[in-house]
Amino acid sequence: xxxxxxxxxxxxxxxxxxxxxxxxxxxxxxxxxxxxxxxxxxxxxxxxxxxxxxxxxxxxxxxxxxxxxxxxxxxxxxxxxxxxxxxxxxxxxxxxxxxxxxxxxxxxxxxxxxxxxxxxxxxxxxxxxxxxxxxxxxxxxxxxxxxxxxxxxxxxxxxxxxxxxxxxxxxxxxxxxxxxxxxxxxxxxxxxxxxxxxxxxxxxxxxxxxxxxxxxxxxxxxxxxxxxxxxxxxxxxxxxxxxxxxxxxxxxxxx
Numbered sequence: 001x002x003x004x005x006x007x008x009x010x011x012x013x014x015x016x017x018x019x020x021x022x023x024x025x026x027x028x029x030x031x032x033x034x035x036x037x038x039x040x041x042x043x044x045x046x047x048x049x050x051x052x053x054x055x056x057x058x059x060x061x062x063x064x065x066x067x068x069x070x071x072x073x074x075x076x077x078x079x080x081x082x083x084x085x086x087x088x089x090x091x092x093x094x095x096x097x098x099x100x101x102x103x104x105x106x107x108x109x110x111x112x113x114x115x116x117x118x119x120x121x122x123x124x125x126x127x128x129x130x131x132x133x134x135x136x137x138x139x140x141x142x143x144x145x146x147x148x149x150x151x152x153x154x155x156x157x158x159x160x161x162x163x164x165x166x167x168x169x170x171x172x173x174x175x176x177x178x179x180x181x182x183x184x185x186x187x188x189x190x191x192x193x194x195x196x197x198x199x200x201x202x203x204x205x206x207x208x209x210x211x212x213x214x215x216x217x218x219x220x221x222x223x224x225x226x227x228x229x230x231x232x233x234x235x236x237x238x239x240x241x242x243x244x245x246x247x248x249x250x251x252x253x254x255x
Contacts, residue, residue: 030247034176034194034225038239040142040168046157047135050074055153055164057146063166067140070163074136081133084126091119144168169238174205174225176245180214183221185249194227196243201236203229 050072057063095115101107148165151157174194178186188207195202205227214221225245227237 027248027250030178030182030249032176032178032245032247033242034174034245035242036172036196036237036239037175038167038169039171039173040144041147041166041239042141043162043165044069044138046070046072046138046159046161046163048072048077048132049156049158050077050136051156052151052153052163055149055151059146059149062145063140063143065140065143068137069140069146069166070138072136074133077129077132077136081126081129084122084129087122088119088126091115091122095119138163140166142166142168143170167239172227172237172239173208174227174245176223176225177220178223180219180221182247182249183210186210186223186247190247192225192245192247194243194245196237196241198238198241198243199236203227203237205229 052070053073054068054071056068063069095112095118098107098112098115102109102112144166145168146164147167150162150164157163186207188209190207192205192207193202194205205225207223207225209224211222211224229237
């Protein structure tokens with residue numbers, strides 16, 4: 001009998017010690033659904049009407065920031081830009097000559113001002129054409145992969161036409177819709193676990209942002225989190241994957 005009493009006392013002390021160690025009076029789990037989204041994804045469009053010359057990367061291929069994604073046949077714009085540069089040199093020379101002549105009062109004031117205006121006009125046109133030439137190549141704004149091609153080499157496209165969609169699978173965010181009542185305990189820094197339905201891979205994570213507006217009809221709010229894992233080169237987590245998110249609501253123990 002004494003042994004039994006002693007064993008029960010030991011269990012009671014162990015239970016109290018466990019509560020003291022955890023520092024929480026109780027913990028309750030809450031579940032929601034989340035979907036992974038890429039932080040960087042974009043559909044790139046053409047800035048000019050031209051014929052596509054080259055698309056080096058096909059669907060699924062990886063590229064680095066600054067790599068050439070699309071190039072256009074820009075023989076005419078480049079020729080026009082070169083002609084504009086030569087015109088700038090001519091107009092600048094004429095203005096410089098008038099500046100020197102003005103020192104000896106050998107040129108009219110109007111001619112001096114007019115030559116300066118002609119030079120600046122030619123310079124502005126040259127810069128405009130240089131901008132057009134810069135649109136002849138589309139380079140990657142970030143590291144990533146080609147998600148979808150909407151055109152092919154040698155096709156003629158119009159200004160504003162979508163060309164390809166790119167995505168960076170190495171930086172993801174988890175979008176979660178939760179009841180607005182959870183905001184009493186859910187905040188940036190709150191931890192969760194996420195299990196992807198497609199790969200059955202799980203990872204710990206934490207909330208980074210809580211959107212400011214609550215949906216008045218559904219009484220829900222969107223929160224955004226990140227996974228505490230390296231998933232850049234892994235198929236365990238990818239944009240578009242969805243799964244279960246588990247939060248643990250904890251209440252601190254009081255003395």
